[in-house]
Amino acid sequence: MARFHSDDDAQLSTLRRILLGTVLLLVFLLFLVWRIDNPRVERLRTAAIEAIVPNMEWALVPVTQGGRMIDDFESYARVYEQNQELRRELQRMQAWREAALQLEQENAQLRDLNNVRLDPELSFVTGVVAADSGSSFRRSLVLNIGSDDTIQDGWAAMDGLGLVGRIAGVSERTSRVLLLTDNASMVPVRIQPSGQTAILTGDSTAAPVLEFIETPEQVRPGDRIVTSGDGKVFPDGLLIGQVSLDRDGRLRARLAADFERFEFLRVLRANPHQRIGDAAPLIAPQPEPAPADLDSAEEPAPDANDG
């Protein structure tokens, strides 16, 4: 059909081709800039997300409510069974509660004996999950707290039970949590009874892989996985989950946090790692004298005066 108005088309298509070429070039330049100066474009991205996501909240409410209602309805359907189950669980839990109380007392006594001071920096900020990553291959979330709430890159995000991921990307009112299941996530961990260290690597499945275990024979399914604090990525000893064995015989982590549906996450205010502010000097500068040292240096002085 196009052959009949070839004159018109020829002119149009030349113009079109020029336009097309220009647009392609510009978009490609954007990609190159992103590849070369990643942090700046990523900042642009967080700004874009910050501009859009808070506006989504009004629409998010009915949908999440709807999803929850469906969940609730499903559970109403077998309310009797659940009741029985809950009662059994309650009984079991009461036994555990007794045990926990006894342990707590014992723990407190031992702490008292040892003069342990708890780390005062381990406080947390709680945020509401505002959006998903949107991609099938990325596992991340957007929280509604940001640098206005003193959130910093690299802090650990947990749900009530276990580690969920770490903050990667902060803007004023939102921040992005890179989940443990994301491809880019690597966390140094320790497997509890044997003390083996490993790297927990996400592969976009629900259960991240445990890699670089020195003697895998000592690790058994069901062992506890906690963060090791190596490399100063996370504070030491945050619960991650349990070891499990997949069909290929690889060791994976069954995560303690409920990855099915997040609503609230707490972001731990502990920041053991060295911050990288610039893009260029990736080797961190010489550590300055830590504030803890200053404190201890000043503390004896008043004592001396008193004495």
Next chain:
Amino acid sequence: MVDPFTLEIWLKRLLLLCVIIFMVFLKLLPLQSGGSNLPWPDLILCFMAAWAIRRPALVSLGMVVVVGLATDFLFIRAPGVWTIILILTFEALRVQARREGTMSFASEMGIIFVVFTSAFIANRLILLAFGVAQPPLGATVLELFMSLLFYPLVALITVFIFRVRHPDPTDLQGLRGRG
């Protein structure tokens, strides 16, 4: 008085944009953030392709660029790569649609298969060439497969709900002229 053809084109464009925004919104909802193994089909690509193959005028270059860049930024992809591929894909679809005119569903499926597959391969190749971290191959192939699987459904919705069809020979002049 606005020309009814122009009005129809702009209304349909707006409709497509609304559908795409809805899809983006669905993807951004924090509903299954964990690790469900089955990747979703790329419904945005499916919808745009289903419209473009019927009425190339409805999927304009500007819309492709805006949708491509916006989704690149929102879905944490390397910004620009998928946009470039989308632009080339829809240029190819436009040429095909002009050459073929009205086509059977089988030949449409054939074109879609070739176009989608080459788009996914091109995406991986560009990312590979620039050393960008990529999702595992299996997952990408599965997403391509899901997209192809869902395409007929999207085409059905496009034809019977949104009433976007191959132009009749009678109103060919009016629509072609504004392509």
